[in-house]
Amino acid sequence: MGRYDTSIARYEEAKKVLAGGVSSNFRYHAMPAPLAIERGEGAYLWDADGNRYIDFVLGNGPAFLGHSPRPVLDAVRASLDRGQAFTTVHKAEIDLARRLCEIVPCAERVRFDVSGTQVGQVAIRLARAHTGRAKVVKFEGHYHGWADNIFASVAPGLNEAGPRDNPRVLAQSLGQPGNIRDDLIVQPYNDLAVLTDTVNARADEIAAIVLEPVACNCGVIPPEPGYLEGMRGLCDDHGIVLVFDEVITGFRVALGGAQARYGVTPDLAVFAKAAAAGFPLAVVAGRAGAMEGVTRGVAHGGTYNGVTSSIAACGASVEMLAANGGAIYGKVERDGQALMEGLREIARRRRLPLHAQGLGQIFSTTFAGDPPLLNYRDYKATDEPMRARFVQGLQDRGVRVTARGTWFMPAVLTDEDIAFVLDAADATAAAI
Ligand SMILES: Cc1ncc(COP(=O)(O)O)c(C=O)c1O
Structure with a gap:
C-alpha cells in the first residue's frame, strides 16, 4: 500500500x-x-x-x-430547527451586525454575503458609485477573488509582467473579457513613491485603491512602516475610496483585522474565511457614507446572504475569538x-x-x-x-x-x- x-x-x-x-x-x-x-x-x-x-x-x-470548534457547531445546530432562509431580516443578523460595528474600526455599517469574491465586487461597486469614477488600483500578486473585473496580475510570470514600476494588467483566466485593462491600474506593493506618482497623475479617474493590507497571497508580506498611512493620506487628499481586502487578515491577525493591528482605517473592508469557521459567510463593512450607497441605487443581492446557520457560525466564532x-x-x-x-x-x-x-x-x-x-x-x-x-x-x-x-x-x-x-x-x- x-x-x-x-x-x-x-x-x-x-x-x-x-x-x-x-x-x-x-x-x-x-x-x-x-x-x-x-x-x-x-x-x-x-x-x-x-x-x-x-x-x-x-x-x-x-x-x-x-x-x-464545538461552540460554533452548537450555535449552528441550535439555529437549524428554526429555519434557514427567510429573505428578510432576523434578530441574530442585527445583533451580529452591531457586534461587528463594535469590533471592526471602519465598520459603521455592514452587509452580509457568502464569499470573499462577492464582497469584493460589492466594495468595488460601492466605491465607483460613491466617487463617480471608474478605475481601480490593485497590486501585483494580490488576490481579490476570481471575478472578471479584478482577477488580474495575481501570479504573472516575471517575463510577461512588464516594468516593475508600471506592471502590465494581465488577465488570469481564459474567458475573461479583453477590456479588464481599461478599468484597472496595477501597482507594485510597498512602494509609496510609485503609488504617489500614479495617483497624482490620474486621481480624477480613480475610484478605489484595493489591497490586501498584508500581502498574504504572495509570501505573506507585511506593509512597510508608513506605507498604509501614506496610502490613507493619498486617498484622503484625492477623494479615493480605500478598500482593505481582509478576507485572510480579518479576524486572524487581530480581532479587528489588519486595520486594527496597523492602526490605519480604510473606508471599506471585506471579510470572509476566519469570520465563520468554515461556514459560508462574508462581510462588507465600512463608513456609512459609502455603505449607504445600497439605499441610493447600488445593487447588492444574494439569496443566501445572512442565512441563519452562517450568522450563527459567525456570531459564535467572534465570541470565541474575543474571549478573555x-x-x-x-x-x-x-x-x-x-x-x-x-x-x-x-x-x-x-x-x-x-x-x-x-x-x-x-x-x-x-x-x-x-x-x-x-x-x-x-x-x-x-x-x-x-x-x-x-x-x-x-x-x-x-x-x-x-x-x-x-x-x-x-x-x-x-x-x-x-x-x-x-x-x-x-x-x-x-x-x-
Ligand atoms: C485576500 C482574498 N480576497 C478574496 C478572496 C476570495 O474569497 P472566496 O474564495 O471566498 O471567494 C480570497 C480567497 O482566497 C483571498 O485570499
Whole structure:
C-alpha cells in the first residue's frame, strides 16, 4: 500500500463526474493527488488512507479556530430547527451586525454575503458609485477573488509582467473579457513613491485603491512602516475610496483585522474565511457614507446572504475569538513566532536557503530569492521547485502546508504539535 493510494483512486473516480476532479481550480496542487480527507478535528485532518496531518491549510484560512470548534457547531445546530432562509431580516443578523460595528474600526455599517469574491465586487461597486469614477488600483500578486473585473496580475510570470514600476494588467483566466485593462491600474506593493506618482497623475479617474493590507497571497508580506498611512493620506487628499481586502487578515491577525493591528482605517473592508469557521459567510463593512450607497441605487443581492446557520457560525466564532480580551491572538502569535524561529534554526543548521516571514497568525516559507520579500516580484523570484519539494516532504511526514508556502496557523496547537512540526521540517530539510 502506498501512502496516498486511496487519494489517488478517489481523484480518478472524481474526474469522471466532477469537472477536473475538484470543485475549485485552486485545489489541483495537492500532490500526488488532492488528499481524500475524511475528517477534521482541531488542528488535525485524517485522510482516507489513515494518514494524520497537522493542518496549516485550514481550508485556505477559515478554520482558524481549528476544525469543528464545538461552540460554533452548537450555535449552528441550535439555529437549524428554526429555519434557514427567510429573505428578510432576523434578530441574530442585527445583533451580529452591531457586534461587528463594535469590533471592526471602519465598520459603521455592514452587509452580509457568502464569499470573499462577492464582497469584493460589492466594495468595488460601492466605491465607483460613491466617487463617480471608474478605475481601480490593485497590486501585483494580490488576490481579490476570481471575478472578471479584478482577477488580474495575481501570479504573472516575471517575463510577461512588464516594468516593475508600471506592471502590465494581465488577465488570469481564459474567458475573461479583453477590456479588464481599461478599468484597472496595477501597482507594485510597498512602494509609496510609485503609488504617489500614479495617483497624482490620474486621481480624477480613480475610484478605489484595493489591497490586501498584508500581502498574504504572495509570501505573506507585511506593509512597510508608513506605507498604509501614506496610502490613507493619498486617498484622503484625492477623494479615493480605500478598500482593505481582509478576507485572510480579518479576524486572524487581530480581532479587528489588519486595520486594527496597523492602526490605519480604510473606508471599506471585506471579510470572509476566519469570520465563520468554515461556514459560508462574508462581510462588507465600512463608513456609512459609502455603505449607504445600497439605499441610493447600488445593487447588492444574494439569496443566501445572512442565512441563519452562517450568522450563527459567525456570531459564535467572534465570541470565541474575543474571549478573555482576545487572548487567543497572543497565543497564536507566540506559537507562530516559535515555529518560524524553529524553522530558521533548521535552515541555519542544514545550510538551506529557507526563509520564514510573516506574522504569528500567518507566515510563509520560501527558498533562495533575496529576503526579506517586500513585493510580489521578490516572492516570484524565490525557488519554486525547492518550495514544492519542501511542501511535499512535510505532507509526507504529516504536516500540511499550502503549495504557495503559506502557513495558516490554527489557534489550537499544543507544544507537542510544534515539536512534531519542527521534527518533520528537520527531516524534510535533511532530505532535500
Ligand atoms: C485576500 C482574498 N480576497 C478574496 C478572496 C476570495 O474569497 P472566496 O474564495 O471566498 O471567494 C480570497 C480567497 O482566497 C483571498 O485570499
